[in-house]
Amino acid sequence: MYSAIAANKRKTFYLMILFVGIIWGLGWIAGQYFGQPSIALIAVVVAGIYALIQYFLAAKLALAMNGAKEIQKRDNPRFYRTVENLVIAAGMPMPKVYIIDDAAPNAFATGRDPQHAVVAATSGLLEMMNDTELEGVVAHELSHVKNYDIRVMMIVVGLVGAIGFVADMIIHLMWFGGDDDRSSSPLIIIAAIAAAILAPLVAMMVQLAVSRRREYLADGSGALLTRYPEGLASALEKIRDHGAPLRRQSSATAHLFLANPLKGGGMAKIFSTHPPIDDRIAKLRSMEGKI
Secondary structure (H helix, E strand, O other): OHHHHHHHHHHHHHHHHHHHHHHHHHHHHHHHHHOOOOHHHHHHHHHHHHHHHHHHHHHHHHHHHOOEEEEOOOOOHHHHHHHHHHHHHHOOOOOEEEEEOOOOOOEEEEEOOHHHEEEEEEHHHHHHOOHHHHHHHHHHHHHHHHOOHHHHHHHHHHHHHHHHHHHHHHHHHHHHOOOOOOOOOHHHHHHHHHHHHHHHHHHHHHHHHHHHHHHHHHHHHHHHHHOOHHHHHHHHHHHHHHOOOOOOOOOOOHHHEOOOOOOOOOHHHHOOOOOOHHHHHHHHHOOOOOO
C-alpha cells in the first residue's frame, strides 16, 4: 500500500505533462489552421492561468455549491472528535469540518493540501452510520488529504476545464472568425475540428481513470489508518442499499464524494467518477487479516 501511495504521487507529474501535451497539441493544430504557430504557446499560457484560478477557487466553490456549513466541536461533538482522533493518529494537521444538510449519506474532502483541507459529511451520513462506520468514512476522506489526492484532483479538474475552454475557443474562431481565405489543407481542417471535439473527451476519460484509482487507494489507506477495513466496507454497504442522490447535484464536484452523488444508470455508470461499490467492498474485505 505504501509503495502504491508513492507511485501515485510520482505519476502526478506525468499526468500534468499529459494534460499540457493535449493543450499544446490543440494549440499547434489551431496554429496550423490559422497560420499562426504562436497559438500553441498562447493556448498553454491561457490554459495555465485558467487552471491556476480553478486551483485556488475550487475548494470554496465546492463547499458553496453543495451547501456545506463549517462547524465547531460543540455543534457536532461526535463527528468533530472522530475527525480529531484520526488526525492525531495519522499525524496530520486538523482540517476544517463541515456538514451538508442532506438526507443522502455521503462525504467528501477538498482543499489544496493538508494545511488547507476540509472534511465534510452530510447529515444523512452522520445519522445512518455507527461509530466504526463513521470512523471508516472519515479515514477514507483523510486519506485523500494525506495522499494529496485533493490537490491532484483539483489540478486535474482545472486542466480538464482548461482543455474544454481552449477547445471551445478554437471551434468558435473556426466558425465565427471571419470569411478570410485560408490556405489550410483539408487534412488540417479535419484535424482541427476532430482535435477540438475529441480532446475534451480524452481529458475527461483520463480524469475518470485517475479519480477511480484514487478511490481504491483511499479505501486501502483508510483501512490502514483504522486497522479495521470492515468499518468502511459496512458504511459502503449502507450507502449502496439505502443511499440516494444529493439534493444539490453538480457533475463538477461529483468526483470529490465518497460515493457517486448523482442520479443515473447505464451510460452514467460508464462515465462515473467512482468505481463500483461492490468492487470496493470486496477489496476492503480481502484486506481482513492482512493488516
